[in-house]
Amino acid sequence: MKYYIKTFGCQMNERDSEKIESILQENGYEISNVKDADIVIVNSCAVREKSERKIFSEIGRIKNLNKKAKFISMGCVAQIYPEELSKISDVVLGTTSLYEFKQLFNDGIKGTFISNTIQNPDYVFGHLKNIRAYVDITYGCNNFCTYCVVPYTRLREVSRSYKSILEEIKEIVEFGGKEVILLGQNVNSYNYEGLNFIGLLEMINKIEKLKRIRFITSHPKDFGEDLAIAISEFEKACEHLHLPLQSGSDRILRLMRRRYNFKEFAKKIEYFRKYNPKGSVTSDIIVGFPQETKDDFKKTIFALKEIQFDEIYSFKYSNRPFAKASLMPNQVSEEEKNERLLMVQEIQSKISKQINNRYFGNIEEVLLDSKAKLANQMQGRTRTNKIVNIDNVDFTLKEGDIVFAKIKKINKHSLNGEICTN
Ligand code: SF4
The missing domain is CATH 3.40.50.12160 (Methylthiotransferase, N-terminal domain)
Incomplete structure (x- = not known):
């Protein structure tokens, strides 16, 4: 079958x-x-x-x-x-x-x-024996950002029991998994019978043979200095933070119902970098939210230059079913959205290139997770989540191995390196 x-x-x-x-x-x-x-x-x-x-x-x-x-x-x-x-x-x-x-x-x-509550959140589903495995820790979301349909499609937030999460991760490791990516719409608000996200990270950090922990997505309002410290202290927690900014304009952030302003957001990034100075930061940006003026958009451009994200995922605002923003007046024209998106991407591309250039000559720890395009290449990721193609690999290397690679070339969205033997 x-x-x-x-x-x-x-x-x-x-x-x-x-x-x-x-x-x-x-x-x-x-x-x-x-x-x-x-x-x-x-x-x-x-x-x-x-x-x-x-x-x-x-x-x-x-x-x-x-x-x-x-x-x-x-x-x-x-x-x-x-x-x-x-x-x-x-x-x-x-x-x-x-x-x-x-x-x-x-x-x-x-x-x-179809149900209007999440059925059996603690059920431990199987995995497909990947080196990097996604593990749900929360389902749903309570935030109701005005552009988002998730609270309607995935309902209200429920945290999974830590027992079922730990059981699932132990199974992943048993089958050769080395890295887990903890999943939730808002992982930092994890709360199961008083155990918070940092407590959960601490438990997962103790799982033998697990090498790396990542998590997505963090909501800026729930990311604090304590978590920045925890990432630096738990050796398996990777030094990469994905923190969605969405807009650099406080007025638009209010209309989006994001519950932080740009200054507060910048402070969170400062915490992360203070304790994880070599860490990377990525973000999401929406352009053309209803009522976004040229002046609001300039603030997003300012934010990109100010924060210096390693990478962003940028989107044109789009109406979604049930989302309040769909009913807002003064929707931005498609033409204007296209122009703004292009501008954001061009600026970010230069910033990303400059940041990646700093990797040249570095020796990076790389977890190999797949074959690369060429026969004698393998692909993996640094702890900061940069993709690295390893050239001239030894045939004894396999997916799941951790190697040290000297970075020899910087590409648009990846790095090339060679195994470092000394
Ligand atoms: S954007 Fe994220 S935090 Fe906001 S409602 Fe959607 S899933 Fe929740």
């Missing part, structure tokens, strides 16, 4: 797909191309209006390629449009109900599974 899965969207969706794949593989299914599959799954994303429309057309396209397969719709679009999707799918699986997928092999592959 075979399956095919197509995933849209963020790391949460990637991890959800992996959970479903692990259940399929436990039931004897193997991955295949779409035409040979007995089960076809589309895991959807609702983060932009465009991605939603794309899902419906993608479903039509995929169904035409294989009319015999059982068809499963899952993900954020399934959670908010179950009725529409149930007309064209054998199974509709909401983000809250992944656990139900296990039952389908006993009860027949059909039905709609």
Whole structure:
């Protein structure tokens, strides 16, 4: 029996797909191309209006390629449009109900599974035996930023029990995993029976054979000096912080309901760099939020130059279902958004290049996690999350090994290095 899965969207969706794949593989299914599959799954994303429309057309396209397969719709679009999707799918699986997928092999592959609470958050799903593995620590979000659909598609925040998290990580390590990426919309607000995020990090840091810990995403309002110190003290916690700024304008941040201003944000970065001077910082930026004037936008440009992020993920604002910002007046034109996005990307690209240039000649610890493009290359990441292609690798090296590499070349989005033997 075979399956095919197509995933849209963020790391949460990637991890959800992996959970479903692990259940399929436990039931004897193997991955295949779409035409040979007995089960076809589309895991959807609702983060932009465009991605939603794309899902419906993608479903039509995929169904035409294989009319015999059982068809499963899952993900954020399934959670908010179950009725529409149930007309064209054998199974509709909401983000809250992944656990139900296990039952389908006993009860027949059909039905709609949507809930308004997160079902069985402590269930330990399997993994696909990756060197770097995502582990959910919280589900959902309580923040209701005005541009975001997540509190509607993934519901209110629930922290998983530390026991189930530790059990899952121990299993990952048992199967050769070396790095975990703790996942949540707002990981720093983790709270399980009084255990906070730093307490959880401390427990995970003690897991034998685990080499590295990362986490995404942090909300600036919940990131403090104590966590900056913890990252520097727990040897497995990598010196990389992803902290979404979104806008440099305090007025726009208020309209976005982000609950910090630029000065407060900059202070958080200062804490991180004070205790982790060699650390890297990445961020998210939205351009063209409703009512964003040229002056507001200039403040975002100022913020980029001031903070000097290693890398940013930049997006044009887009209306999303249920999000309050969709109803705000004075929406910015598409043309203006395109111009602003281009400007942000050009400026950031120069900053990223300058920061990466500082790596030239450094000796970096690299965790090898995959083959690179060339036959004698392997790829891995530094503790600061920079991708490194290691040239002229010895055939004895394998994924999961940690090596030291001297950085010899700086590329646009990666570095090249050679194994350092002394
Ligand atoms: S913190 Fe804001 S942007 Fe992030 S998931 Fe929650 S509502 Fe969305």
